[in-house]
Amino acid sequence: MSSARRQRRSLPLRWRGALLASSAIALLAVSASLAAFAVVRTALQTDLQQALERDAERVATLYRVGLAGSARDLLVGPTGGVIVQLYDPLGQLLIASSPRYEAADAALPADLVIAARRKPEGEAWAGTLAEIPVQAALAPFDIGVVAVLGDTRYIGSALSQLARALAVTTVVAIIVSAVVGFTVANAIVRPIVVLARRASALGPDRLDPIVHDGPRDEVGQLAEVLNELLARLRLSADAQRSFLAETSHELRTPLTALQGFLERASRRAHPEVQRDLGDAQRIASSMSRLVRDLLQLSRGETVTELDPHLLDPVLDVLVPVAEEYPGVRVEATPGLSVVGDPQRLRQLVRNLTANAVRAAGAPELVTLRARGQNASVRIEVHDRGPGVPAEMAGRIFDKFFHGPGGGSGLGLAIAQQIAKAHGARIVLESQPGETCFSVSLATADVADEELAEVD
Numbered sequence: 001m002s003s004a005r006r007q008r009r010s011l012p013l014r015w016r017g018a019l020l021a022s023s024a025i026a027l028l029a030v031s032a033s034l035a036a037f038a039v040v041r042t043a044l045q046t047d048l049q050q051a052l053e054r055d056a057e058r059v060a061t062l063y064r065v066g067l068a069g070s071a072r073d074l075l076v077g078p079t080g081g082v083i084v085q086l087y088d089p090l091g092q093l094l095i096a097s098s099p100r101y102e103a104a105d106a107a108l109p110a111d112l113v114i115a116a117r118r119k120p121e122g123e124a125w126a127g128t129l130a131e132i133p134v135q136a137a138l139a140p141f142d143i144g145v146v147a148v149l150g151d152t153r154y155i156g157s158a159l160s161q162l163a164r165a166l167a168v169t170t171v172v173a174i175i176v177s178a179v180v181g182f183t184v185a186n187a188i189v190r191p192i193v194v195l196a197r198r199a200s201a202l203g204p205d206r207l208d209p210i211v212h213d214g215p216r217d218e219v220g221q222l223a224e225v226l227n228e229l230l231a232r233l234r235l236s237a238d239a240q241r242s243f244l245a246e247t248s249h250e251l252r253t254p255l256t257a258l259q260g261f262l263e264r265a266s267r268r269a270h271p272e273v274q275r276d277l278g279d280a281q282r283i284a285s286s287m288s289r290l291v292r293d294l295l296q297l298s299r300g301e302t303v304t305e306l307d308p309h310l311l312d313p314v315l316d317v318l319v320p321v322a323e324e325y326p327g328v329r330v331e332a333t334p335g336l337s338v339v340g341d342p343q344r345l346r347q348l349v350r351n352l353t354a355n356a357v358r359a360a361g362a363p364e365l366v367t368l369r370a371r372g373q374n375a376s377v378r379i380e381v382h383d384r385g386p387g388v389p390a391e392m393a394g395r396i397f398d399k400f401f402h403g404p405g406g407g408s409g410l411g412l413a414i415a416q417q418i419a420k421a422h423g424a425r426i427v428l429e430s431q432p433g434e435t436c437f438s439v440s441l442a443t444a445d446v447a448d449e450e451l452a453e454v455d
Contacts, residue, residue: 013189015185021180022174022181025174025181026174033170037162037166048155052137053139056122057122059139063141082150083097083148084096084148085147086147087108087144087147088143089114093106093107100130105131108136118140119140122139123137123138124137135149191214195212195219195223199226207234209230209231210223210230251287251291255284255291256288259284263281306344309339313379316346318330318349321368322368325363328364332368332369332371333370333371333372336370336372344421344422347415348426349368349381351412351414351415352411353366356382356437359383360383365385366382367383368382373440378438379441380436382436384433385433393428397412397415422441425439
């Protein structure tokens with residue numbers, strides 16, 4: 001996948017910032033909820049175990065005193081609904097404060113009881129007795145071990161309620177974090193959006209500094225860098241315009257003199273060379289007009305001077321241009337007619353053809369076409385070159401824009417202005433291995449009707 005396609009599919013900066021901020025807040029909320037759950041669970045289990053150990057020590061103390069009476073009578077002391085069990089030195093269950101816990105499935109493991117008898121501090125245990133989850137504390141005395149059991153089902157119930165409350169709180173926190181994240185990201189991105197909007201209003205003929213009203217933070221530094229770049233672009237554009245204007249002025253005088261010499265030579269020349277001198281005059285005239293166009297472009301003016309005629313776009317435009325580039329083919333429908341300036345239209349096609357030959361690398365790969373299309377004539381300059389990259393297609397008609405094939409950066413700009421002067425527009429269609437520049441001109445009948453309406 002190309003980098004350009006990845007860039008098109010990536011989220012805007014505002015949404016990426018909101019996603020990062022909300023994800024961070026959501027992660028903190030989930031972590032806090034999990035930590036709170038773990039702390040509460042540990043606290044409940046620890047508190048119960050400590051209470052059981054105190055009760056077990058109290059019961060063991062009573063047995064150590066050796067009060068008279070039966071074993072069941074001595075099972076006193078614990079509170080809170082706990083169960084007391086009495087085990088002999090071999091770990092056998094003797095009696096419990098509740099008949100249910102005197103059954104075989106309610107007895108603690110014998111090895112646990114024996115181990116508790118050997119430790120003055122007793123033992124702790126957690127598991128299931130009589131199908132009920134319990135925690136136990138064991139304490140030794142002279143002739144046995146006493147175990148105090150606590151039902152832990154209330155802890156599970158409390159933890160379930162806590163888990164539900166924490167889950168709801170976490171969901172709410174995630175929703176709030178998304179809103180807060182988008183708000184924060186929007187506030188951070190807003191100055192960049194404003195800066196981009198102001199920069200997008202600039203163009204080749206408008207390179208004014210970008211106004212930044214905010215502090216000199218990262219966005220302010222970006223504005224400074226952009227303004228420095230714009231200043232360099234202004235200097236470069238001014239230098240180009242100055243060079244173009246000076247060169248055009250310098251070329252006008254010798255071209256004018258050349259036209260004069262050619263006209264005088266044409267009047268005195270032998271009829272056999274009249275045609276060659278006529279071709280030279282036309283070329284000199286085209287060069288003079290090109291110099292005038294360059295001078296207009298350097299001043300920021302547009303090409304608007306037209307001398308319209310009824311013409312055949314094939315014989316008067318395409319064929320003369322193709323003769324200038326031996327190898328270029330002409331494919332056209334005969335009998336077409338349009339109203340336009342023949343010299344200007346030849347200049348338009350000539351500029352497009354020169355660009356196509358330069359891009360394709362050989363005149364044989366370039367074809368000039370003309371065909372009727374509804375009430376218009378479509379003129380095409382087609383080449384089998386590498387194609388125009390997508391990132392260049394939007395700027396190829398800008399003044400002074402240079403493509404990879406070189407050139408002055410003015411040929412296509414002048415061609416587009418000539419097309420607009422004729423009420424048309426050059427359209428670019430390109431793909432790897434094929435490029436087509438086309439312009440649609442109104443047919444002679446339609447053009448006559450439009451002129452009549454204007455009159």
